[in-house]
Amino acid sequence: MLAQQIVNAISLGSVYALFALGFTLVFGILGVINLSHGGIFMLGAYAALLLISKFFLPFWIAIPVAMIFSGLVGLLIDVLILRRLRQRQASHLMPMIATIGAAILMTSLAQGLFGSEARRFPLEMFNDENLKLGNITIPLLQAGITTLSILLMLLMVWVLKRTRLGQALRAIAESPRAAALLGIPVERLFYLTSFIAAALGGTAGILIGLSFNAISPFMGQPMLHKGIAAIILGGLGDVRGAVLGGLFLGVAEVFAITFLSSEYRDALSFGLLFLMLLWRPQGLFGASATRSA
Amino acid sequence: MLTLDRVSCHFGGVTALDQVNLTVLEGQVFGLIGPNGAGKTTVFNLITGLFPPSEGQLTFQGQSLLGLASHHIATRGIARTFQNIRLFSEMTLIDNVIVGMHTHLNYLIWDAVLKTPRFRTSEREARAQAQQLLHRVGLGDSPLELAGNLSYGNQRKLEIARALAARPKLLLLDEPVAGMNATEKNTVMALIETLHQDQLTVFMIEHDMRFVMGLCDTVAVLNFGRIIAQGSPSAIQSNPAVIEAYLGQEDT
Numbered sequence: 359m360l361a362q363q364i365v366n367a368i369s370l371g372s373v374y375a376l377f378a379l380g381f382t383l384v385f386g387i388l389g390v391i392n393l394s395h396g397g398i399f400m401l402g403a404y405a406a407l408l409l410i411s412k413f414f415l416p417f418w419i420a421i422p423v424a425m426i427f428s429g430l431v432g433l434l435i436d437v438l439i440l441r442r443l444r445q446r447q448a449s450h451l452m453p454m455i456a457t458i459g460a461a462i463l464m465t466s467l468a469q470g471l472f473g474s475e476a477r478r479f480p481l482e483m484f485n486d487e488n489l490k491l492g493n494i495t496i497p498l499l500q501a502g503i504t505t506l507s508i509l510l511m512l513l514m515v516w517v518l519k520r521t522r523l524g525q526a527l528r529a530i531a532e533s534p535r536a537a538a539l540l541g542i543p544v545e546r547l548f549y550l551t552s553f554i555a556a557a558l559g560g561t562a563g564i565l566i567g568l569s570f571n572a573i574s575p576f577m578g579q580p581m582l583h584k585g586i587a588a589i590i591l592g593g594l595g596d597v598r599g600a601v602l603g604g605l606f607l608g609v610a611e612v613f614a615i616t617f618l619s620s621e622y623r624d625a626l627s628f629g630l631l632f633l634m635l636l637w638r639p640q641g642l643f644g645a646s647a648t649r650s651a
Numbered sequence: 652m653l654t655l656d657r658v659s660c661h662f663g664g665v666t667a668l669d670q671v672n673l674t675v676l677e678g679q680v681f682g683l684i685g686p687n688g689a690g691k692t693t694v695f696n697l698i699t700g701l702f703p704p705s706e707g708q709l710t711f712q713g714q715s716l717l718g719l720a721s722h723h724i725a726t727r728g729i730a731r732t733f734q735n736i737r738l739f740s741e742m743t744l745i746d747n748v749i750v751g752m753h754t755h756l757n758y759l760i761w762d763a764v765l766k767t768p769r770f771r772t773s774e775r776e777a778r779a780q781a782q783q784l785l786h787r788v789g790l791g792d793s794p795l796e797l798a799g800n801l802s803y804g805n806q807r808k809l810e811i812a813r814a815l816a817a818r819p820k821l822l823l824l825d826e827p828v829a830g831m832n833a834t835e836k837n838t839v840m841a842l843i844e845t846l847h848q849d850q851l852t853v854f855m856i857e858h859d860m861r862f863v864m865g866l867c868d869t870v871a872v873l874n875f876g877r878i879i880a881q882g883s884p885s886a887i888q889s890n891p892a893v894i895e896a897y898l899g900q901e902d903t
Contacts, residue, residue: 541725
């Protein structure tokens with residue numbers, strides 16, 4: 359029972375972590391809190407749904423295509439909104455307000471195109487096979503979701519820590535101006551960051567859509583709150599922090615459902631967030647005043 | 652090599668630079684001096700494309716720099732250091748220098764993913780070069796130290812190493828010895844002399860007169876956004892306009 363719940367917690371937490379990772383990347387590198395990340399999450403789920411149920415693509419093609427689509431949505435938001443605000447050296451509040459607008463637009467668009475009621479993936483596409491490990495059963499789908507999230511996170515951490523691209527991104531996170539003067543194409547890497555972050559956010563949407571098998575235009579907003587909670591728990595702008603914050607939130611929710619009741623799920627996780635802010639305002643890994651990726 | 656032709660720069664109603672003409676020749680060590688607030692750093696910010704001049708022309712090796720983004724200007728061969736140090740304080744010394752090599756990056760992300768021979772060679776060469784540059788500025792002993800832990804003087808040296816990593820043709824130094832003690836100043840002076848011997852063109856802003864007079868072959872004086880004198884160090888020291896601009900300000 360407990361072991362089963364731990365498996366569930368890791369599965370849910372890894373998807374939260376994936377969402378939070380994209381969110382924190384944009385904050386760490388662009389210095390922007392992108393509140394349309396939840397909208398991208400929702401559009402990613404719809405993109406996968408359409409590709410599977412309308413175009414009858416197998417999901418191993420549909421998922422990468424929907425990831426790229428989400429990335430392009432993020433890129434579009436960067437080019438249309440964030441780039442202009444950067445050029446004007448706008449204050450921190452402006453991108454927040456502008457991306458709230460983008461999120462509302464995306465939600466209405468999804469409502470208009472797909473209706474307000476929750477949609478489902480065609481269930482017959484998933485076989486109900488389970489992996490058995492002793493007395494723990496892991497549905498194959500859940501195992502796949504968890505594996506994909508963890509692989510993507512490991513890939514991102516590796517890129518950031520071990521490659522020259524990651525080094526350039528970390529340089530930008532510390533000082534975009536100094537990075538530009540060293541010949542790093544800062545603007546292009548801002549675009550790339552927005553693309554990658556949105557692709558990760560959209561993937562989280564696909565995976566949450568698959569695991570709860572419910573996709574609605576309103577699924578982005580609660581996820582955005584969770585993403586904010588996760589990156590504050592972990593420390594703003596910190597990649598390890600976002601991953602651990604997401605996992606922690608998943609664990610807290612699953613245990614709240616198991617030991618209390620599902621109504622208390624959000625109360626517990628956001629209560630923990632509040633306690634965290636009292637105890638360590640900079641989060642687990644956050645340095646109080648510096649930006650880091 | 653570098654020419655500023657009647658360059659002016661206004662911020663709102665304030666004129667930071669007024670019809671500035673400067674020419675830095677290849678192989679020169681050129682010094683720009685002047686009282687605080689004269690607009691010296693603005694000259695560097697214009698050259699490196701941080702903002703455009705209100706009027707005038709900037710050319711480097713015969714080509715205009717106007718309208719180019721900072722990273723393109725860096726690619727053309729201009730590197731700089733900052734008056735207020737801008738190192739990547741959460742990276743190691745050697746990583747700071749390697750970031751500076753970005754303009755010479757010659758492998759793709761796939762090379763890194765697949766760890767191709769090209770990636771490994773490039774990576775090994777980069778580390779070796781970075782280590783060499785750290786030695787050159789006198790920081791070769793602890794390449795894995797975090798840049799943020801260095802003393803002020805050593806941070807300035809690291810900034811120079813990072814700027815050199817781009818293999819620039821023109822090196823802009825903004826107050827390279829500010830806040831350094833006499834010993835540190837001497838090592839930086841010796842370093843700039845070796846750079847000069849290697850035919851690197853150096854354009855520096857500095858307040859320390861002994862340093863400027865000892866190193867530069869041409870000195871220009873900026874006061875209230877105007878060039879009031881230009882010439883050899885000895886000519887500058889005896890120029891009445893310069894003496895007037897500095898009157899009451901002893902050696903600052």
